Amino acid sequence: MTAADPAPYRALVHPAGTRRIDVIDQRALPHACTTIGIDDADTAALAIRAMWIRGAPLIGAVGAYALALALDDDAGDAGLARAHQALDATRPTAVNLRWALDRVVAAVSPLPAEARAAAAWREADAIAAEDVAANHAIGGHGLRLLRELAARRPGPVRVMTHCNAGALATCGWGTATAPIFLAHAEGIALHVFVSETRPRLQGANLTAWELRQRGIPHTLFVDGASGLLMQRRDVDIVIVGADRVARNGDVCNKIGTYDKALAAADNGVPFYAAVPSPTLDPALASGAMIPIEARDADEVLSVAGVDRQGRAARVTVAPAGTQVVNYAFDVTPARLVTGLITERGVAVASAEGIGALFPERMR
Ligand code: MRU
Numbered sequence: 001m002t003a004a005d006p007a008p009y010r011a012l013v014h015p016a017g018t019r020r021i022d023v024i025d026q027r028a029l030p031h032a033c034t035t036i037g038i039d040d041a042d043t044a045a046l047a048i049r050a051m052w053i054r055g056a057p058l059i060g061a062v063g064a065y066a067l068a069l070a071l072d073d074d075a076g077d078a079g080l081a082r083a084h085q086a087l088d089a090t091r092p093t094a095v096n097l098r099w100a101l102d103r104v105v106a107a108v109s110p111l112p113a114e115a116r117a118a119a120a121w122r123e124a125d126a127i128a129a130e131d132v133a134a135n136h137a138i139g140g141h142g143l144r145l146l147r148e149l150a151a152r153r154p155g156p157v158r159v160m161t162h163c164n165a166g167a168l169a170t171c172g173w174g175t176a177t178a179p180i181f182l183a184h185a186e187g188i189a190l191h192v193f194v195s196e197t198r199p200r201l202q203g204a205n206l207t208a209w210e211l212r213q214r215g216i217p218h219t220l221f222v223d224g225a226s227g228l229l230m231q232r233r234d235v236d237i238v239i240v241g242a243d244r245v246a247r248n249g250d251v252c253n254k255i256g257t258y259d260k261a262l263a264a265a266d267n268g269v270p271f272y273a274a275v276p277s278p279t280l281d282p283a284l285a286s287g288a289m290i291p292i293e294a295r296d297a298d299e300v301l302s303v304a305g306v307d308r309q310g311r312a313a314r315v316t317v318a319p320a321g322t323q324v325v326n327y328a329f330d331v332t333p334a335r336l337v338t339g340l341i342t343e344r345g346v347a348v349a350s351a352e353g354i355g356a357l358f359p360e361r362m363r
Helices: 043-050 056-073 077-088 097-108 113-152 177-186 202-214 223-231 257-266 351-357
Strands: 022-026 035-038 157-161 190-195 218-221 235-240 244-246 251-254 272-275 301-307 311-315 329-332 337-341 345-347
Touching: 022 056, 035 043, 035 301, 043 056, 043 077, 043 337, 056 097, 056 113, 077 218, 097 113, 113 177, 113 235, 113 272, 113 337, 113 345, 157 177, 157 223, 177 190, 177 202, 177 235, 190 202, 202 218, 218 257, 223 257, 235 251, 235 257, 251 257, 257 272, 257 329, 257 337, 337 351
Parallel strands: 157 190, 157 235, 190 218, 235 272, 272 337
Antiparallel strands: 022 035, 244 251, 251 329, 301 311, 337 345
């Protein structure tokens, strides 16, 4: 594992010389690791909307490639605007998608139509490469926190995480997992507490799989257990990802993150969000303005997995017709966040803190 080659698997690859991307079909994990080739914009949009791929930075990068695919077919102004709008509507909460789409539009708009598609592919490649570098830098800053904890008491550093902010959510190392992967590579003993993350089980299906791939000790727990684990002093630090961070430092992430931050604050456990700069949204004054995705009731009414014969199955877990609320994300107020681990260092979760590291974003 090196900075250039962060993972034994890659969630997204653009094979050199092609106009195609290959993505891991995350719906099949942890039971199978299969790759899907995507060579048209509609399929790329479906991959985002139907969560074949997911995770804020990965959604952004796939969105950028999807726009390049759209421009392969129609590079006129109307086609560009239509594709931007359609892709932007696929998932509402992670700001990385809008950020990446806007960036591609800004790069290609001044160009003649015949030059736009190639420029969009170059921009998408740059977005993906910058994500790998940002992951690695976040890993380095988070590693320092883990080293300090390792020096403080004997035994493994016990890290709690939520959902999947791993390599599968990015183009490289992951965000919340990057410090973990670097610390493990450095020989720091770790134990990762992974929350299941109902309803879609990204913790159980994806984060547990990633940790197993690397041989990092971990324990899976049901979402409701995070408070008890912290009360029992089983956790030294919480590190989660983020889908959007408002100007004041409020952190929007997978539903259940707020509960963990509350329990962490009540038990004196430091709570960090790993935040690459495309996840910052300084246009929104506070987290209350962040659009929260509401998803299908069936995700809550049923659970998908494989049976003991290895056959895919979805089983119902509540009476048919039960009313459901299925918000996919929540907002953790900045006051509960110990720090934002960014590619430029650890920021205080506030406008001043973010502005100190990213002054150009706060104007
Ligand atoms: O609904 P998902 O699986 O796309 O949600 C993912 C998360 O909430 C992650 O924690 C977040 O995107 C950060 S990924 C580096």
